[in-house]
Each structure stands twice: as structure tokens, then as C-alpha cells.
Amino acid sequence: MEHSHAANRPDEFRDRRLSEAEAQNTFEVVFDNEAVHRRKSSLAPGTGTGPQRPRHMRKPTNCFVHSLFEPHRDATAIQATHSPPPDSDYAIAATPSYEGLKSDKVTDKNPDAGLYHNGDDVIQEEKGTGASAVAVTGGVEPAVQSRLLTKKQISDMAFGIRELAKKLAHIRIKMNVRNVFILAKAHDETLIGKTREVAEWLLQQDVNYRIYVENTLQENKIFDYKGLVEGNESYKHRLRFWTVELCQQRPQTWDIVLALGGDGTVLYASWLFQHVVPPVLAFSLGSLGFLTKFDYGSFPQVLTKAFNEGITVSLRLRFEATVMRSQKREKCGGTAPRDLVEELIGEESEDCHTHFPDGTYNILNEVVLDRGPNPTMSSIEIFGDDEHYTSVQADGICIATPTGSTAYNLAAGGSLCHPDNPVILLTAICAHTLSFRPIVLPDTIVLRAGVPYDARTSSWASFDGRERVELKPGDYVTVSASRFPFPSVLPVERRGKDWIDSISRTLNWNSRQRQKAFKEWEKEEK
Structure with a gap:
């Protein structure tokens, strides 16, 4: 009887929780102990970003696909502000949050959602809702970049986008x-x-x-x-x-x-x-x-x-790449030679940041670090989260998305990769050692590639072949999964085999003359 009585009250309880959540325009999140080596320089917001507008000043999203993200994000926000005991009749399973959070106070999102339904494999957009787009943050300014997220937050975000991508791949969206x-x-x-x-x-x-x-x-x-x-x-x-x-x-x-x-x-x-x-x-x-x-x-x-x-949409993973510039240490009083590995793995003091952000780009194909016009090889240090992976001497490196696996990555000797794979492809360009084979990394890490302080020359970074910038000794680039995937419309009738058709048609993948069968000798009749 106790359970059936509770079952009759979920709407009332949900409404009460929503009203309580809406009454709190901001909330504070403190990073847990898993991020003990969290970069304070990396926590600085990039150019043009900042706290979002208060809820009462924001408009509900007009994005019919983005509305699918909203229930997940709102459920997490509600649970963070007012969570019942785990053994309560009203306990709700944790839902991944797709919105990045940082240690400053940031405003929560507008919870207006639920206008769309899924029936007969068709999502019908309500009339008069306006523009349509695919993103985790809809039509509002992004408050946080993905490089600022904890390991768990990046994993939750990537998992949520992958789950939505799977659903969108098997439905038609009527706009x-x-x-x-x-x-x-x-x-x-x-x-x-x-x-x-x-x-x-x-x-x-x-x-x-x-x-x-x-x-x-x-x-x-x-x-x-x-x-x-x-x-x-x-x-x-x-x-x-x-x-x-x-x-x-x-x-x-x-x-x-x-x-x-x-x-x-x-x-x-x-x-x-x-x-x-x-x-x-x-x-x-x-x-x-x-x-x-x-x-x-x-x-x-x-x-x-x-x-x-209607249309069928494939969500393509994009990377968020941020250029981090080395900061002078005069105010910190340091005179010892600087070490990029120590600075990126070690801890910073509260009042002395070693780097600051200088431009963020969302890219669909790849980030390339190369030697540029310099006659000598590039020296590049590669890090994943808080671990130093390796030191590279090469003409450069290519950090590619699965979509970009058929572009520069393939020309540099990297592997072909289906666009649904949640991975980061790292390939060296003419490495000085023959043992640097291409590697595949999960998209839940924050990859860093930088020029060491003792490098002979600077390197150059390009993003999807655009916005070429110089990386001087001490500078580095962070690469992580973007919160803004790229929605590509697919033909409904051949959505399942589209990628294989593409590589077969454009690259002649595994195209060869078929081997002839053996011709058996006829047995002599006795």
C-alpha cells in the first residue's frame, strides 16, 4: 500500500521539485578529489565566455533536437538541488549531465522542455517553434568549455551525445x-x-x-x-x-x-x-x-x-581545441629553467598561473601541429589528462576526429575509423622514430600537445586547415570532445551502409580483382 500510495503522487512531487529548482537561479559545484592535479590555468575561461544570463532573461530553446537533451540536463540539475534519500519512494535514477560546470558559480539552464514526442519512429516538431539546431546548449551562450570539465563530466557528456546519436540514427525528424x-x-x-x-x-x-x-x-x-x-x-x-x-x-x-x-x-x-x-x-x-x-x-x-x-540525422563528433599561451613568471619570482612537463602535470600555486587561453575552435576534421616554415623537426610533448604520454620529434602530429580519419589522418598513415566511434586519433607526421605507430584514444580524455621550453624552434597549429597560429616554446593546445556535435543529414534509404559506400566509392577501399577459383582436373573414367 505504501508503494501504490507513492505512485499516485509523482506528478505532485515532481512539480514541487521543479518549483524549488526554479527558485534557485545559481548553484555551485566543487570538483572532487579525482582532479587533484587540475590545471588552474586551464580553468580560466576563454575569450568571449563568461557566466550565462539569469533564467528570467533567457528564452526557451527553439531547437527541436536540442529539446531531447533538456530532460537529461534538467533532471540532473533538479537532483543536485533537491535530491531525496536513495531509499525513498521518490528516488530518481541519476541522469548524465551534458552541461559543463566549473568551480565558479554559473546559472542553470531553462528547463522548458518536453514539447516533442517519439511515435512511429518520427519526431514531429511543434508548429511555430522556430529554428532548429543540434547542440547541448541550444540558443544560449556557452558558459563553460569542455576542457574545464572533470573526467566524469566529460564521460557523461560524451555518453549522452552518443546515446542521442544512436536514437537519431533510427528515426525521422519532421521539421x-x-x-x-x-x-x-x-x-x-x-x-x-x-x-x-x-x-x-x-x-x-x-x-x-x-x-x-x-x-x-x-x-x-x-x-x-x-x-x-x-x-x-x-x-x-x-x-x-x-x-x-x-x-x-x-x-x-x-x-x-x-x-x-x-x-x-x-x-x-x-x-x-x-x-x-x-x-x-x-x-x-x-x-x-x-x-x-x-x-x-x-x-x-x-x-x-x-x-x-522528415530527415535522418547523424551526429558527428567535433573537437574543442584551445590554444594555451605561456605566461611570464616575473610576478611569481621564479628564475629556474621552466619545464613544460612539470608545469602540466604538477600543481600550480593559487596566485601564479603558468598559462592563459588564447582562442578556442570547434573542429570537425583535425587539429594539426607541424613545423611550419622551419627547416628543423618539431619537438612536441603529448599529455592525456594528468599523464605525460611521450615526447615526439617529427614534422608534426595530426589529432583527428573519426570524421577526419579519411582526411589528413589517412594520408599520414592513420587508420580509417567509422564516424560513430567515440575516439581521438593521434598520428605522427614523418616521425623521427619508426616505432611511433598511430594510436586510438578515448574521447573522454583531455589531450594536450605542446612545445617544450627547450625546443629549437616554434611549431604551428591549424584547425580544420584554417586559422593557422604559431605555438612558441611553452605554448600548448588542449583537445577534447566538443559539446556541440555536427548534425549531418543522411539519406533515409541507405543510412545503414552510407559510410562503407563512401570509402569504397572515393578511396576504392579494398578494391581488387577477385581471385580465380581452382579449375579441377577432370577424372579419367576407367
């Missing part, structure tokens, strides 16, 4: 598409014409889509903006232009991204959307097609089917 982002290489005349073709087709549909194209096309003669909107007043209001700043500040504006080009165009989409990323539907118009899944020639049929029947 209420209104805002469409078109991405193409603005310097390619052929692609400019195709951008106009897609935009014109969308404008002619019965649905009043708002189409965004790159702002440089407004005065482009091939795109012919004036000729496109001439004679139809509504086209002027529905055909709009995006800028890099708009992508960075309001990524939740768009429901879907249409990429016209090759894999480089898809990588550019990842670069534009450094936090929240709308689902990316890529049409193949380039050289290779690992990430471009659809044929441009049938774009009207593809878009009609996607908007009316």
Missing part, C-alpha cells in the same frame, strides 16, 4: 522548416548559378520560406538579386543575406543548412557555426563526397521529401 540557409563557394561561378536556382525554387513554393544566401551575392551579376526579386514584392522580404557575424551571434535563426559543393563546403559550415549547428543537408558538387550525401540533380525531390516526410 517545421521556415528559415533556410544556403551555403556555396561565392567565388565559383558555377555554384553561384546553382545557388540562384535553389533559392528561386524555394521562393516559388507554396510555403513562405525565408531564404538566406551569402551577403556577397547581393551585388553579384550572376546571382542577379534585382532580377530575381523583380515583379514579386514578397521575394524582397523572403530573400535575405547572411554574414559571418550573424552565424556566430544567432545560429539558432535557421532550421536547416543546404550546402552546395564538396566536403570543403561542409567543413566551412562547421567553421561558420562554432557552437549551435543547424542540420546540414549537403549536395555533391565537389571532388570527393564523404560528407555530401545527395545528388544535386534531384534537389527538388530531395528537399520536398525532406521537408514533408
Whole structure:
């Protein structure tokens, strides 16, 4: 009787817990003893980040996929603020938290969620919810970078994203598409014409889509903006232009991204959307097609089917890479030679940080550290969490995502890796020792690669082939799983074998002439 009485009161208890949780806008988290060597320099927030806005100033997320994250995060927040005894009738199983926390006070997320349901393998977006995107933090500013998380928090975050990715791979998501982002290489005349073709087709549909194209096309003669909107007043209001700043500040504006080009165009989409990323539907118009899944020639049929029947999304792991600069020690009074290994494994004093963050990037393919224009090899120290892995002398190293396993990683001798694998691929580029074989690491660690203080020359780091920066002796880069995965739209009819088809088609993987069968001699009849 006691259990049945408790079963009749879960809604009442849940409402009471929600109200109590909402009354507390902030909470404090203290790192446990598992992180005794936690880097105080690494705990410094990167440029442009800080505490989030109070709950009453924030808007609920407009992301229909992101709403799947919300119940997990809110359950954890509620449990942290008001947890019943484990043996209580109301005890709730712990749910992984996907939001990073640091030792400063940060505000919790808005718990408005639960607007979407899963039925008949279709998630139907509620009308009027607005933009769609996939991210752990929705349409609000990120408060914490993943390098700041404890081992358990990174594991919980990675596990939660993997679980969601498994679910999304077997369902169709029906979207209420209104805002469409078109991405193409603005310097390619052929692609400019195709951008106009897609935009014109969308404008002619019965649905009043708002189409965004790159702002440089407004005065482009091939795109012919004036000729496109001439004679139809509504086209002027529905055909709009995006800028890099708009992508960075309001990524939740768009429901879907249409990429016209090759894999480089898809990588550019990842670069534009450094936090929240709308689902990316890529049409193949380039050289290779690992990430471009659809044929441009049938774009009207593809878009009609996607908007009316729904899409299947594959969440691709991205890395968060932060450049950490060495800080002068004048104020600390130190005169002894500095050792990068000792600084990254040892403990810092409270008032003397050895490094400070200088730029954070979310990347889809790889982080590369190389010798740059220097004639000598790079010297690189590699760390995982609080352990020194090895010292490398090579032309450089490649730290790749599973998606990037077919790019620079493969050319450097690394292994092919299915994009669903939760791993970090570490490959040396022309190592001085022949024993440095490529290794595969879990995505739950924070990897650090730095230039030792006694290195002969500096090294250079690039992120998805962009934003090349110099790493001077004492500087290092942290690499960890990003809280913002990249949602790639897959063809529903061949989603299960898509990756194998890609490597077979583009790399001729294991392609050879079949071995002939033995020809048996005919036995003589006696």
C-alpha cells in the first residue's frame, strides 16, 4: 500500500521539485578529489565566455533536437538541488549531465522542455517553434568549455551525445522548416548559378520560406538579386543575406543548412557555426563526397521529401581545441629553467598561473601541429589528462576526429575509423622514430600537445586547415570532445551502409580483382 500510495503522487512531487529548482537561479559545484592535479590555468575561461544570463532573461530553446537533451540536463540539475534519500519512494535514477560546470558559480539552464514526442519512429516538431539546431546548449551562450570539465563530466557528456546519436540514427525528424540557409563557394561561378536556382525554387513554393544566401551575392551579376526579386514584392522580404557575424551571434535563426559543393563546403559550415549547428543537408558538387550525401540533380525531390516526410540525422563528433599561451613568471619570482612537463602535470600555486587561453575552435576534421616554415623537426610533448604520454620529434602530429580519419589522418598513415566511434586519433607526421605507430584514444580524455621550453624552434597549429597560429616554446593546445556535435543529414534509404559506400566509392577501399577459383582436373573414367 505504501508503494501504490507513492505512485499516485509523482506528478505532485515532481512539480514541487521543479518549483524549488526554479527558485534557485545559481548553484555551485566543487570538483572532487579525482582532479587533484587540475590545471588552474586551464580553468580560466576563454575569450568571449563568461557566466550565462539569469533564467528570467533567457528564452526557451527553439531547437527541436536540442529539446531531447533538456530532460537529461534538467533532471540532473533538479537532483543536485533537491535530491531525496536513495531509499525513498521518490528516488530518481541519476541522469548524465551534458552541461559543463566549473568551480565558479554559473546559472542553470531553462528547463522548458518536453514539447516533442517519439511515435512511429518520427519526431514531429511543434508548429511555430522556430529554428532548429543540434547542440547541448541550444540558443544560449556557452558558459563553460569542455576542457574545464572533470573526467566524469566529460564521460557523461560524451555518453549522452552518443546515446542521442544512436536514437537519431533510427528515426525521422519532421521539421517545421521556415528559415533556410544556403551555403556555396561565392567565388565559383558555377555554384553561384546553382545557388540562384535553389533559392528561386524555394521562393516559388507554396510555403513562405525565408531564404538566406551569402551577403556577397547581393551585388553579384550572376546571382542577379534585382532580377530575381523583380515583379514579386514578397521575394524582397523572403530573400535575405547572411554574414559571418550573424552565424556566430544567432545560429539558432535557421532550421536547416543546404550546402552546395564538396566536403570543403561542409567543413566551412562547421567553421561558420562554432557552437549551435543547424542540420546540414549537403549536395555533391565537389571532388570527393564523404560528407555530401545527395545528388544535386534531384534537389527538388530531395528537399520536398525532406521537408514533408522528415530527415535522418547523424551526429558527428567535433573537437574543442584551445590554444594555451605561456605566461611570464616575473610576478611569481621564479628564475629556474621552466619545464613544460612539470608545469602540466604538477600543481600550480593559487596566485601564479603558468598559462592563459588564447582562442578556442570547434573542429570537425583535425587539429594539426607541424613545423611550419622551419627547416628543423618539431619537438612536441603529448599529455592525456594528468599523464605525460611521450615526447615526439617529427614534422608534426595530426589529432583527428573519426570524421577526419579519411582526411589528413589517412594520408599520414592513420587508420580509417567509422564516424560513430567515440575516439581521438593521434598520428605522427614523418616521425623521427619508426616505432611511433598511430594510436586510438578515448574521447573522454583531455589531450594536450605542446612545445617544450627547450625546443629549437616554434611549431604551428591549424584547425580544420584554417586559422593557422604559431605555438612558441611553452605554448600548448588542449583537445577534447566538443559539446556541440555536427548534425549531418543522411539519406533515409541507405543510412545503414552510407559510410562503407563512401570509402569504397572515393578511396576504392579494398578494391581488387577477385581471385580465380581452382579449375579441377577432370577424372579419367576407367
